Amino acid sequence: MDSLKQMNAAIDYIESHLTEEINIERVAQIAMTSSYHFKRMFSLLAGIALSDYIRRRRLTYAAFALMRGKRVIDVALEYGYHSPDAFARAFAKQHGINPSQVNGAGVSLTSFPKLTFQLIIRGGTEMKYKIEHHDAFTVVGYKKRVKLSIEGEQKEITDFISKMEANYVQLEQISDAEPRGILHINANYEENERGQGELDFYIAVASTRVDKPQFESLHISAHTWAIFSIEGDWDLIKASWENIYTEWLPTSGYVLAEAPELLISKDKVTEIWLSVIEA
Structure with a gap:
């Protein structure tokens, strides 16, 4: 059970540093494993690569920021993109629209939720x-x-x-x-x-x-x-x-x-x- 707590603590760390450069070595230390195996284990447990998860969470929050009226260039820099064009491409890939279209009528956005690791009790598998x-x-x-x-x-x-x-x-x-x-x-x-x-x-x-x-x-x-x-x-x-x-x-x-x-x-x-x- 402790390893699940450690994985969730690592997720909490990621969540609190989405607007910063995330130190994967530090994330792995919190999970009490190596960065190599944290990334490997994360992808197997979550069904998504760690870097892709971080990208999707950042773009989820970026959409919220744009909805509150922040400028595209400011949101791009806040979430780690060094150019508006790179941000626009990533944003469109997740949300299906350009950042400038967020506040248009009838627009739908894609929110990627925070992950939580849990132990599910089910039919036991003998190993x-x-x-x-x-x-x-x-x-x-x-x-x-x-x-x-x-x-x-x-x-x-x-x-x-x-x-x-x-x-x-x-x-x-x-x-x-x-x-x-x-x-x-x-x-x-x-x-x-x-x-x-x-x-x-x-x-x-x-x-x-x-x-x-x-x-x-x-x-x-x-x-x-x-x-x-x-x-x-x-x-x-x-x-x-x-x-x-x-x-x-x-x-x-x-x-x-x-x-x-x-x-x-x-x-x-x-x-x-x-x-x-x-x-």
Whole structure:
């Protein structure tokens, strides 16, 4: 429950600083996690990227200010836009009209509400997990920078997986370290200027063979991991991933540490690895 309070405190901080430059590091400190994982967790829980949420809240308040008679240029500067043109484009994208049209007859505006995170009690979802410490290891394989979709299929990822499936045997031949199996790895999550999430997606194996020039490598430091085991199809894996963030993590007594997220397939069992520290 404490993690939900911390997330809501972080939202309160954002709300009170909408007319200022928001320090995401400070927001993450309030939520007691890293900025990397705060942005990642926020997008999974809220269904919207953090930067996009901030933009929409600012434009909601900007509409209120214009309705009270403030000048467009003053409102643009107040909510972080350095030119009226940039403000007008963003405003029109959310509200469907130009800022100068706000006080026209019959005008409709789009208000984006403040988010509040709550724990909803519903039919329990059983999750098999263990907490383990693992020493540092290196993964070797293929990497692609992908753009994420908030809803629906992650097409860039699924297309990359389909493209690389023929190379799995080659990867398995250089797998000589733990954890065993084909690893799908999310690393270096960021949000671009349009508020869209991006990350480095790896298809790799744990290996000491970092001398292979045709492969990318990624060093993963020693961490304590929450490891969830799933036996089922891809739909169940996706549902389990969501349940970890929305059900397990808020009540577990753990918070996310800054590390890649791992999905490991071996012996018809899929494992999700998330690096954690005690709250």
